[in-house]
Amino acid sequence: MSSNHARPTGPIVIDIENITKEYVMGEEVVRALRGVTLQIRRNEYIAIMGPSGSGKSTLMNMLGCLDTPSSGRYEFNGKNVAEMDDDELAAVRNREIGFVFQTFNLLPRSTSLRNVELPLIYAGIEPERRMERAMQVLRDVGLGDRVHHKPNELSGGQRQRVAIARALVNGPSIILADEPTGNLDSKTGNEIMELLEHLYRRGNTIILVTHERDIAAHARRTVHLRDGVVEMDHAGFIPEIDVPIQATPVS
């Protein structure tokens, strides 16, 4: 295990202690997480890596409050998430977490502006402020001239920018990006990584879930998962350690 000396010292946003998650698939009980302990502080840039079946996706769902652990403690900004009901989880997702998906997940028939507005509607913000805020965030990601375009009128990179704007619009505590460049060519992928780097420098907390080494290399801290436990958690990126992980093909 690597030491933690390079970590930022900001307040703890995510505090996970010994969480487990079990699924019943058919007659089999799948133990996707077998006791994961993790702390993430404000303004960290962390990559979660691991081969297929390592529990990476499950951990991401936990971190994103899309799912609750079977056991263990999960505190988000000091609030116990494990005991929240569906609506409370929805509120946390709305205000504290900005999701960026591999497939962008934009609403196909809505304009960029309407897509970005959506989390503000769920937050109960009045129309004028909604509009103002969405416009501002779209300008921040460099799409000030694309606000009335629908997703099918935008390039892949532009779509992911809209998705990032949507993730940012409620000023979340963390941005949770799941393979954000997975559906993009490498040039566009690099542009997106630059945008995330820019957001990190502006003080955002970014959690990157990926199996690609060169994408993970952008992060300041890497967590390796294997068989539902944290195998390694180290500052920076150590290519020689990461090689064997890459050797396993990931879906």
Place this chain on the structure above:
Amino acid sequence: MKRFLYELSESWKIAAAQMRSNLTRSTLTALGVIIGIIAVTLMGTAVNGISIGFDKSMAVLGDDVLYVTQWPWKPVDDWWNYRDRKKIKTDYAETLKRMIAATPNSNLITAVPTSNFMRSVKYGGNQVDNVFVLGTTSDFIITSTIECTAGRFFNELESRGGANVVVIGYDVADALFPSQSPLDKSVLINGQLFKVVGVNKRQGTFLGLFSWDSMVAMPLAAFNKYFSAKTESDVRVKVKDKTRLNDARDELTGLMRRVRGLAPEKKDDFSINEQQAFKSTLDPVKNSIAIAGLFITGLALFVGAIGIMNITFVSVKERTKEIGTRKALGARRRTILLQFLIESTALCLFGGFIGLVFAYLMCFGIGQAFPSFPIHFSLGLVIVSMIVSVFTGLFSGFAPAWTASRLDPVTALRYE
């Protein structure tokens, strides 16, 4: 609350966009509701029309007239108690009339006898069968809403003298005298000639209920002269103030007991009826027609609702990933529930509105083609069918919307 309103308006926008982008599908699905609403609305107008028709027929009886009869105007179980009652005689009317005149502050105005018989009426080569032949006095017009379009009702002189004169109903006049005025012509009833002195104003028939249109009235004296004893007789008594019908009824009961010479311990051996009693026996009939009709047409709407339910399920399935995304962005269960409920409701309202327009046009067409058909389109019907549309939408959308709202966000996001 504010948030709810924003979510509501958002849901309407989604519903509108959804309908626009799946126009063919939405229209076909709405077709079920369109047909359902047309069926229910037309049935509603028919039920309305039937009700109005009933009331119109009832009006013939007059709401300020009491009818003294042997049998009550309602179904009775102990018919044997009524069978042996003495018949009502037409001379009671004369006696009652004298008594009323002698009573200070009487609640009653006058009494009129009526006898009737079904007979054929002939003129030249034309014949009308089963005509309701009424024998009465010239006072009859006091107790009745009857009006003459041509000529007049027979007068007191003709009445007392038993002159061979008749006043005929509109349909009778129409059948016997298709191309000429019936006035002063003589019609043949039971082998006797009667001169037509008046024709009644058209009243309209309805479901074979009683109507002046197929009636002939003649002086009672003439009636008694030519038609043998086996006739039904009633006495009609006009009331002064219809708001005090019960007092009038009590007074009339007292008078009738005196006419019949009943000892105080004896029960009444006659019945006193009023329009209201008749109405209350007919109302259940009217209501069963309404319930049966609306139930059957309601089935059409139900089929439409199932179509909406089906398409909403399809919509939920197609947009599983979208639901997952929305949940990830902070949509709560009830947000999703609302979204799909509004979608199905919007579809039903759309169908309901179109159905209503069609129903209105159809009513208009039917009204033009068959003026006598009882159909009645009203604002109330518009409001009711819109409410029915909304409830159909909520009903058919609930199951799919509930399914959508309960989707696990993780599963939904992974759905392809």
